[in-house]
Amino acid sequence: xxxxxxxxxxxxxxxxxxxxxxTREILDRIGDKWSLYIVAVLANGSRRFNELKRGIDGIxxxxxxxxxxxxxxxxxxxxxxxxxxPPRVDxxxxxxxxxxxxxxxxxxxxxNENQVAIAEAHxxxxxxPEPDQVLVQGVVYQRR
Amino acid sequence: xxxxxxxxxxxxxxxxxxxxxxTREILDRIGDKWSLYIVAVLANGSRRFNELKRGIDGIxxxxxxxxxxxxxxxxxxxxxxxxxxPPRVDxxxxxxxxxxxxxxxxxxxxxNENQVAIAEAHxxxxxxPEPDQVLVQGVVYQRR
DNA sequence: CCGAATCCTTGTGGATACTG
DNA sequence: CAGTATCCACAAGGATTCGG
Numbered sequence: 528x529x530x531x532x533x534x535x536x537x538x539x540x541x542x543x544x545x546x547x548x549x550t551r552e553i554l555d556r557i558g559d560k561w562s563l564y565i566v567a568v569l570a571n572g573s574r575r576f577n578e579l580k581r582g583i584d585g586i587x588x589x590x591x592x593x594x595x596x597x598x599x600x601x602x603x604x605x606x607x608x609x610x611x612x613p614p615r616v617d618x619x620x621x622x623x624x625x626x627x628x629x630x631x632x633x634x635x636x637x638x639n640e641n642q643v644a645i646a647e648a649h650x651x652x653x654x655x656p657e658p659d660q661v662l663v664q665g666v667v668y669q670r671r
Numbered sequence: 672x673x674x675x676x677x678x679x680x681x682x683x684x685x686x687x688x689x690x691x692x693x694t695r696e697i698l699d700r701i702g703d704k705w706s707l708y709i710v711a712v713l714a715n716g717s718r719r720f721n722e723l724k725r726g727i728d729g730i731x732x733x734x735x736x737x738x739x740x741x742x743x744x745x746x747x748x749x750x751x752x753x754x755x756x757p758p759r760v761d762x763x764x765x766x767x768x769x770x771x772x773x774x775x776x777x778x779x780x781x782x783n784e785n786q787v788a789i790a791e792a793h794x795x796x797x798x799x800p801e802p803d804q805v806l807v808q809g810v811v812y813q814r815r
Numbered sequence: 816c817c818g819a820a821t822c823c824t825t826g827t828g829g830a831t832a833c834t835g
Numbered sequence: 836c837a838g839t840a841t842c843c844a845c846a847a848g849g850a851t852t853c854g855g
Contacts, residue, residue: 558702602792648746
């Protein structure tokens with residue numbers, strides 16, 4: 528059908544290979560519960576701590592702090608602190624943080640485009656405990 | 672439907688919005704520990720269970736089974752069972768599964784391109800516990 | 816060969832209370 | 836306002852054993 532050419536998927540040979548570790552790290556970050564929401568909000572410009580908190584429904588103070596620290600550590604977000612009273616801290620995407628937006632949005636768009644297909648696949652899978660049948664050299668076998 | 676221009680980060684307003692749920696699902700899948708390795712191996716063509724197990728370093732039988740079930744349920748992978756003796760089961764990417772490769776590879780490439788920058792950011796962050804100083808309207812404040 | 820079932824350890828994240 | 840600190844619940848995942 529389709530193997531032949533297309534893009535080489537020869538990346539990620541094993542969990543301990545070269546660029547694989549970096550991939551795992553960024554995947555863990557974008558795969559975690561809050562990072563992408565934060566990045567999405569910050570994509571619109573710099574925000575204060577409580578602006579983020581209000582803008583991201585359901586996030587706790589703790590997780591907002593932790594996730595922001597992680598993003599800052601990765602160099603995706605800058606933290607600017609103003610020791611005024613009351614204190615004020617601004618968070619902003621770095622240039623690198625902004626470049627992450629493109630590949631991430633490609634994935635988000637994929638998810639949107641395929642969400643019906645996925646939902647249908649779920650339905651099919653969940654409603655088919657029985658019809659697990661199989662075809663071997665032209666002969667149909669039924670599972671027992 | 673989907674936003675025409677991909678640069679707009681106006682997606683993902685809140686964890687409970689429309690296409691957001693689908694996004695979260697697929698993100699959880701690609702963010703989990705093994706799915707992408709499996710997809711990467713299957714990108715080269717159909718594989719048997721133990722071929723996958725041998726090809727993915729460190730995966731347990733349990734997690735291979737569970738992750739394959741998840742991918743199958745999402746409609747990303749097909750499972751073909753041959754009730755021979757010994758039994759044989761082949762796994763293969765679906766067409767939808769193959770379309771996922773492109774956006775995922777974009778992300779993998781981003782990770783590879785930025786891995787040094789991220790490592791440097793880590794170094795900077797981890798080695799700077801003290802110099803926490805701040806600039807307010809042209810004036811530098813030192814933390815105490 | 817392919818997997819289900821069980822046990823157990825660990826990490827992630829929520830709730831709450833407290834500080835400067 | 837912008838965090839820490841603590842406690843706790845739950846789910847992910849590893850190891851092992853059993854079964855068709």
